[in-house]
Amino acid sequence: MKPRAISESAVRRLSHYLRFLDEFEAAGATTVSSDDLAQKGGMTSAQVRKDLSRFGSFGKRGLGYPVDELRERLRQILGLDRRWRVCLAGAGRLGAALYQYEGFRRQGFDFVAVFDRDPVKVGRRWGDLEVEDVARLGEVVAAKGIEMGVIVTPRESAQEVADLLIEAGVEAILNFAPKKLTVPHGVTLRDVNLAIEIEGLSFALTHAGEIVTAG
Amino acid sequence: MKPRAISESAVRRLSHYLRFLDEFEAAGATTVSSDDLAQKGGMTSAQVRKDLSRFGSFGKRGLGYPVDELRERLRQILGLDRRWRVCLAGAGRLGAALYQYEGFRRQGFDFVAVFDRDPVKVGRRWGDLEVEDVARLGEVVAAKGIEMGVIVTPRESAQEVADLLIEAGVEAILNFAPKKLTVPHGVTLRDVNLAIEIEGLSFALTHAGEIVTAG
DNA sequence: TATTGTGAAAGGGTTCACAGCG
DNA sequence: CGCTGTGAACCCTTTCACAATA
Numbered sequence A, B: 001m002k003p004r005a006i007s008e009s010a011v012r013r014l015s016h017y018l019r020f021l022d023e024f025e026a027a028g029a030t031t032v033s034s035d036d037l038a039q040k041g042g043m044t045s046a047q048v049r050k051d052l053s054r055f056g057s058f059g060k061r062g063l064g065y066p067v068d069e070l071r072e073r074l075r076q077i078l079g080l081d082r083r084w085r086v087c088l089a090g091a092g093r094l095g096a097a098l099y100q101y102e103g104f105r106r107q108g109f110d111f112v113a114v115f116d117r118d119p120v121k122v123g124r125r126w127g128d129l130e131v132e133d134v135a136r137l138g139e140v141v142a143a144k145g146i147e148m149g150v151i152v153t154p155r156e157s158a159q160e161v162a163d164l165l166i167e168a169g170v171e172a173i174l175n176f177a178p179k180k181l182t183v184p185h186g187v188t189l190r191d192v193n194l195a196i197e198i199e200g201l202s203f204a205l206t207h208a209g210e211i212v213t214a215g
Numbered sequence C: 001t002a003t004t005g006t007g008a009a010a011g012g013g014t015t016c017a018c019a020g021c022g
Numbered sequence D: 001c002g003c004t005g006t007g008a009a010c011c012c013t014t015t016c017a018c019a020a021t022a
Helices: A008-026 A034-041 A045-053 A067-077 A093-100 A102-107 A134-144 A155-167 A194-206 B008-026 B034-041 B045-053 B067-077 B093-100 B102-107 B134-144 B155-167 B194-206
Strands: A084-089 A109-116 A148-151 A172-175 A188-191 B084-089 B109-116 B148-151 B172-175 B188-191
Touching (some): A008 A034, A008 A045, A008 B194, A084 A134, A084 B194, A093 A109, A102 A109, A109 A134, A194 B008, A194 B084, A194 B148, A194 B172, B008 B034, B008 B067, B084 B155, B093 B109, B102 B109, B109 B134, B134 B155, B148 B155, B155 B172
Parallel strands (some): A084 A109, A084 A148, A148 A172, A172 A188
């Protein structure tokens, strides 16, 4: 089975299309054209069609795509037609903000465990959870069937925690620590590096006039 | 002036190199080769050399790059040899977490104002700041010489706040709201969309076996 | 000799353009 | 007729490979 590779940016666009469809649905549309979707995202209609056609022929020539159907199909494709069990590694402020962010739950992501190494934090109540000692990570991940990990530790502990997660069988990690992590083949890693994003802004302001492209 | 466009991903790599150099410096190295840097980041040495050579010839053939000098040069290139005045739009939990994140201050980014529309939040003390009414955004941005905005509002208010920031003269925006914003040419926008990142993970787990490339 | 800096080649993602079809 | 689906063309980024050189 090797149905051709999909780029990370293409997957990101699928998520965008899903949000655009929500907007069209809210506006009462029953069909949308690739061009309608493209305009919401500042992209070309050809790109939208290429992205969608990779997963099947959902459109009707001359008409466009049925909003409802395409929306459901995209949710399936993105794996949003089920719920996922997620753990937080790091019980700091950023972790708390993510934990309480409604958007995750709404899209099907449930935080079912929080870990920290700090004995002061271990045992504290977080909603209906209790912060667990990171030493119990493997045990808890197995017991609760946790499938994704979100790393919100300081830079220094990030790789260590990633290794624990992977050893426990977690195959998808969202890393907020400002550290490039090494993961084995088969584990999916996404980085959200706040420092790097804001440095991109200072670069752009510093080099105003020179063009910065998308790539 | 048009010294060839620079891709966003290339700028991101410059930030990475800077962090790698910090690590090499901490380890006592005085020079590094493009291959040393490449290995830290899982990239090729040719890529490192191409990225760096765009800004000048910092290396010595047969030896590599002087750590100190390259580090300083990269800080200049990224605009980190000065401080930036940043405002937060949105006094919620995520905003609070970012506000208290030491990393920003350490790299030269100072939060000098926080805005919210909620009268309950306006007037509250945040460290040595006071939450301001978003109605005063233009005034405060001008008075404090604010250069960057970080949007941490709900989805619905994001575009509106972005427009206010831009009208006030802000030319760089970091957007955490899960909404694709429209900004005029000349304004730099970076998105951090947590929902989209985690959806990337569920996509990968759902399609395990099929390859997801970098692009 | 080891490593940079860089043209040339390769690779991969995006856009074009049009045949196909409702 | 309008819009999708898609092969081909295009373009940008990455990698290769080697001349240049400390």
